[in-house]
């Protein structure tokens with residue numbers, strides 16, 4: 001395996017970004033008796049930058065809008081979704097037209113569900129259809145299957161003949177053989193035991209070779225920390241913190257947001273202490289900070305005012321009391 005190029009975050013700021021998302025919001029209109037009542041805002045003021053060769057994890061609990069974020073970047077949202085904000089790919093605005101042109105080519109998605117495989121097509125043929133070099137497609141597909149440890153005859157099989165783990169590897173192969181510069185992996189490690197998790201993460205990490213950028217969507221901070229350079233923490237539809245992997249070392253004292261600190265404490269290798277209460281429901285509106293109802297350090301000020309994101313210690317945080 002080729003050695004991966006690691007880029008410390010502090011050095012990446014001057015670099016050209018691969019993906020830049022700014023002030024991004026996504027909402028759904030809500031109808032009552034045929035009249036539009038209001039909007040449910042699922043993603044609020046989201047921001048994230050991914051550089052070439054970087055793995056950035058987006059960590060958030062179930063229903064927090066992670067898959068919708070992936071679908072927004074690919075331009076495959078449900079019709080009723082309304083979006084605001086700016087998305088740049090290689091410094092150029094990512095319009096709906098451009099999304100359509102580069103989807104599956106320059107930006108590739110590993111979908112959350114293995115049901116995304118075509119049930120009527122053999123897996124070898126499916127993966128070959130994402131290969132741009134048509135002359136070499138058989139060889140490239142074979143190499144990818146080998147790299148991912150898939151049995152020799154897998155290419156002849158239909159999706160229903162595969163185990164869940166094998167089907168997931170076929171999905172990973174599709175991204176691997178593409179010439180995509182950005183890969184978005186939506187929850188590629190659901191409920192795996194530790195050994196299967198390690199294997200899958202090794203494969204995912206292989207995908208970031210050759211300066212590819214990667215968005216690794218997961219609810220599992222433990223998995224994120226194993227391969228991601230940076231971690232964007234999603235809470236109530238907002239990015240409350242974007243931390244560097246090494247900020248999770250030690251006692252988590254370098255983490256900036258009380259929610260990220262709580263995630264750190266809930267890790268099995270730490271105190272394993274879960275935070276009381278639940279994430280807000282999609283559409284719940286807060287005049288102040290989204291985390292205030294569960295925050296151990298919240299004040300009256302946090303109830304009434306919304307923290308803007310700020311750069312603290314080489315990371316980004318939305319908290320009035322983040323220490324620098």
Ligand SMILES: Nc1ncnc2c1ncn2[C@@H]1O[C@H](COP(=O)(O)OP(=O)(O)OP(=O)(O)O)[C@@H](O)[C@H]1O
Pocket residue numbers: 028042060061062063064065066067068069078080112187219282
């Ligand atoms: N077409 C739609 N109309 C209205 N609400 C929707 C629509 N699609 C998704 N939602 C809502 O948006 C929220 C976010 O969904 P999303 O699938 O992005 O979450 P997620 O973070 O990927 O969850 P999981 O970890 O379970 O995959 C959910 O509450 C969902 O019910």
Ligand code: NI
Pocket residue numbers: 066067068112186187
């Ligand atoms: Ni999802």
